[in-house]
Amino acid sequence: MSDTVHFSCGDLEDLMFAALVSSGTSEKNARSVARALLAAEIDGRKGHGFSRIPSYAGQAITGKVDGQADASIMKELPGAITIDVKKGFFYPAIDLAFDYFPDKARTNGIAAVAFHNSHHCGVLGHHVEKCAELGFIAIVMGNTPQAMAPWGGTKPIYGTQPLAFASPRKSELPLVMDMAMTQVARGNIMTAQQAGKSIPEGWATDAQGNPTTDPEVALSEGVLLPVGGAKGAALGLMVELLCAPLTGSALSTEASSFFTTEGEPPSVGQFLITINPDAFSGRDHFLERVETIMESITGQEGARLPGGRREALRKEAAENGLSVPAKLVEEVKSLAAQET
Amino acid sequence: MSDTVHFSCGDLEDLMFAALVSSGTSEKNARSVARALLAAEIDGRKGHGFSRIPSYAGQAITGKVDGQADASIMKELPGAITIDVKKGFFYPAIDLAFDYFPDKARTNGIAAVAFHNSHHCGVLGHHVEKCAELGFIAIVMGNTPQAMAPWGGTKPIYGTQPLAFASPRKSELPLVMDMAMTQVARGNIMTAQQAGKSIPEGWATDAQGNPTTDPEVALSEGVLLPVGGAKGAALGLMVELLCAPLTGSALSTEASSFFTTEGEPPSVGQFLITINPDAFSGRDHFLERVETIMESITGQEGARLPGGRREALRKEAAENGLSVPAKLVEEVKSLAAQET
Numbered sequence: 001m002s003d004t005v006h007f008s009c010g011d012l013e014d015l016m017f018a019a020l021v022s023s024g025t026s027e028k029n030a031r032s033v034a035r036a037l038l039a040a041e042i043d044g045r046k047g048h049g050f051s052r053i054p055s056y057a058g059q060a061i062t063g064k065v066d067g068q069a070d071a072s073i074m075k076e077l078p079g080a081i082t083i084d085v086k087k088g089f090f091y092p093a094i095d096l097a098f099d100y101f102p103d104k105a106r107t108n109g110i111a112a113v114a115f116h117n118s119h120h121c122g123v124l125g126h127h128v129e130k131c132a133e134l135g136f137i138a139i140v141m142g143n144t145p146q147a148m149a150p151w152g153g154t155k156p157i158y159g160t161q162p163l164a165f166a167s168p169r170k171s172e173l174p175l176v177m178d179m180a181m182t183q184v185a186r187g188n189i190m191t192a193q194q195a196g197k198s199i200p201e202g203w204a205t206d207a208q209g210n211p212t213t214d215p216e217v218a219l220s221e222g223v224l225l226p227v228g229g230a231k232g233a234a235l236g237l238m239v240e241l242l243c244a245p246l247t248g249s250a251l252s253t254e255a256s257s258f259f260t261t262e263g264e265p266p267s268v269g270q271f272l273i274t275i276n277p278d279a280f281s282g283r284d285h286f287l288e289r290v291e292t293i294m295e296s297i298t299g300q301e302g303a304r305l306p307g308g309r310r311e312a313l314r315k316e317a318a319e320n321g322l323s324v325p326a327k328l329v330e331e332v333k334s335l336a337a338q339e340t
Numbered sequence: 341m342s343d344t345v346h347f348s349c350g351d352l353e354d355l356m357f358a359a360l361v362s363s364g365t366s367e368k369n370a371r372s373v374a375r376a377l378l379a380a381e382i383d384g385r386k387g388h389g390f391s392r393i394p395s396y397a398g399q400a401i402t403g404k405v406d407g408q409a410d411a412s413i414m415k416e417l418p419g420a421i422t423i424d425v426k427k428g429f430f431y432p433a434i435d436l437a438f439d440y441f442p443d444k445a446r447t448n449g450i451a452a453v454a455f456h457n458s459h460h461c462g463v464l465g466h467h468v469e470k471c472a473e474l475g476f477i478a479i480v481m482g483n484t485p486q487a488m489a490p491w492g493g494t495k496p497i498y499g500t501q502p503l504a505f506a507s508p509r510k511s512e513l514p515l516v517m518d519m520a521m522t523q524v525a526r527g528n529i530m531t532a533q534q535a536g537k538s539i540p541e542g543w544a545t546d547a548q549g550n551p552t553t554d555p556e557v558a559l560s561e562g563v564l565l566p567v568g569g570a571k572g573a574a575l576g577l578m579v580e581l582l583c584a585p586l587t588g589s590a591l592s593t594e595a596s597s598f599f600t601t602e603g604e605p606p607s608v609g610q611f612l613i614t615i616n617p618d619a620f621s622g623r624d625h626f627l628e629r630v631e632t633i634m635e636s637i638t639g640q641e642g643a644r645l646p647g648g649r650r651e652a653l654r655k656e657a658a659e660n661g662l663s664v665p666a667k668l669v670e671e672v673k674s675l676a677a678q679e680t
Binding site for chain 2: 077149179246
């Protein structure tokens with residue numbers, strides 16, 4: 001018996017949808033979540049893809065995430081909106097943002113969206129990529145449960161603090177970069193743990209601030225190290241200020257795990273900035289000059305554009321579907337078969 | 341004879357003002373530049389302080405910077421302005437921005453300023469600190485002459501790409517962080533060169549991409565390394581897109597040196613984003629929660645807030661003035677004594 005199962009993209013999305021609905025998520029929200037997880041799975045971001053269904057569905061069952069939440073605008077200015085995610089899933093809330101920010105960014109030149117009392121943000125790069133497909137430059141960031149210490153300290157107070165940026169391009173897929181402010185995302189350490197491997201020095205410390213190469217120690221008591229030392233920690237602080245105090249959401253120190261099904265909702269925040277090139281140098285000039293920069297990168301031996309593998313991965317998935325672990329499929333199928 | 345000369349802050353500002361005016365800078369622009377360099381000198385950012393006068397004045401004489409330029413608004417939307425710096429100094433142009441963005445950020449929630457055909461941006465942290473003193477969160481970045489290669493490449497196409505962030509605080513000086521996207525700023529390598537010291541591995545490579553510890557090689561033919569590897573390079577690319585294509589300014593690959601007096605104007609760009617906390621969670625909530633984060637940093641042994649030394653440095657300079665190199669004073673005095 002094979003340890004993976006093959007699905008078409010549509011069938012995998014439908015299976016995820018069914019598991020979420022059977023766990024108490026509204027159909028509208030379940031469709032949004034399933035689409036986002038499918039997009040992550042297609043792009044090879046498996047830690048944010050199909051593998052999240054058991055914890056998402058489990059949280060919908062216990063009420064740690066409100067699957068029925070109907071995100072709504074809680075505050076609006078000409079260039080700014082605050083969306084109350086109501087401790088529901090983030091994906092339907094950012095879908096709602098797309099009904100508002102394009103007009104605001106077109107009229108004002110720049111617009112921002114704050115997400116209040118939100119949940120796991122998934123692949124942030126996908127959200128800004130959609131903004132860029134509409135012609136906007138976009139920056140988004142999110143705070144996450146505590147994982148990283150302030151510079152010089154040993155106790156974690158920031159999350160991994162992901163940040164993503166996207167820019168429209170003339171005729172290619174948008175340029176997308178997507179990074180955590182820690183040396184590595186927590187998923188890399190989990191992968192090492194599952195494989196029984198040690199992690200390189202420089203990724204994490206133990207509770208006393210000593211370097212560790214043991215993934216168990218890093219995950220249970222330890223602290224993730226910032227990328228680039230003091231600078232990564234400073235950027236982590238910037239992400240925290242914009243995503244927690246500014247959105248009225250939980251600090252990283254207050255947020256519960258995105259993985260476990262017990263406890264209070266994480267209630268973290270996200271902050272999105274969208275920029276209209278027409279408000280500044282003009283779209284044509286902007287796109288022309290972006291290509292000049294892209295050529296100066298791709299024209300160098302060994303140099304790579306961030307996010308360069310997407311096109312091939314998406315083509316492959318659209319044509320040939322996706323393989324996912326059989327054990328996980330069984331788990332998700334049994335969630336989908338629950339009495340609702 | 342002492343190798344330093346002591347000045348009151350006011351006298352040092354006046355000496356810089358005189359040297360700039362004698363070199364063909366308008367009085368309004370010279371006052372703005374002298375104030376900005378004094379602020380850098382006071383905060384111990386000597387590479388952006390008094391030491392810049394010979395190159396600034398020399399560039400005003402040759403026309404590499406237009407000391408008479410009168411920066412003006414070239415494009416305006418409700419939340420966005422583009423300022424034409426007209427190949428003059430940046431400091432008077434950002435002074436002009438303060439006449440516009442506060443109303444825009446108050447009304448719209450967020451506002452951006454693009455600086456077109458600009459010059460050396462100095463200590464970016466000072467500009468966002470002033471925004472934060474007015475109650476705004478601010479992010480600013482600038483592109484600079486080529487110094488850093490794209491990830492995987494060896495030829496420099498990005499500058500050091502400084503980025504600064506500031507946030508208002510309840511009753512303390514604003515929180516300010518200010519960093520280059522290279523492992524170190526060029527000034528650190530110049531300091532090593534002047535002291536005849538080698539530089540640590542990881543700061544720079546030679547023209548072939550091999551690590552170098554020789555500051556001469558690093559500065560003449562070499563390439564600065566990004567902070568945090570691929571992530572620093574990606575953030576450098578983000579800075580480039582926002583500061584050059586979006587502002588209609590020169591790419592880092594096209595920009596001339598900020599130090600030499602010959603050649604075309606650098607014509608780089610800067611991009612400023614300002615955010616009004618009242619548009620989102622509200623100022624009181626925001627400031628309260630920022631303090632909670634600050635306490636979780638300062639309460640940890642060894643942990644430090646970015647920019648923590650400013651208060652003491654400013655008090656010291658206000659009370660006791662500043663000491664600057666005697667040789668530099670002679671040079672600046674002879675510039676000030678020029679026939680205009």
